[in-house]
Amino acid sequence: PSVPGIGVARAHALVSKYQNIDRILSVLKFEKGDQMPEDYAKSFNDALAVFQHARIYDINTKELKHMKPLPENFLESLNENLDFLGPYP
Structure with a gap:
């Protein structure tokens, strides 16, 4: 499953900005809330x-x-x- 609104460009921007998968997942959870699949991480x-x-x-x-x-x-x-x-x- 994917997170709605997260394509290649947005994913690249997140990696460039946060440079840490745990931080990126936290930001996505905060920004997307219920749109993020429960088992995404x-x-x-x-x-x-x-x-x-x-x-x-x-x-x-x-x-x-x-x-x-x-x-x-x-x-x-x-x-x-x-x-x-x-x-x-």
């Missing part, structure tokens, strides 16, 4: 994690691995549910 963080930590096949080691190592607090915040990052044998 979680969905955003999940999408960000997919781009940063997706599971990929390493041709050198012939194993699945994460594009970027997972931070410890990241695992705790997801209750170790990583299914959305891709298949895992």
Whole structure:
């Protein structure tokens, strides 16, 4: 789900001004109120994690691995549910 009225230009302006996703989400919650989906912050963080930590096949080691190592607090915040990052044998 998206936030009504937030396109590429407005998103860019928010990132340029606030430079921190937590601050941006707080501003959006304040400005948009009920228009902002209730689970937007979680969905955003999940999408960000997919781009940063997706599971990929390493041709050198012939194993699945994460594009970027997972931070410890990241695992705790997801209750170790990583299914959305891709298949895992």
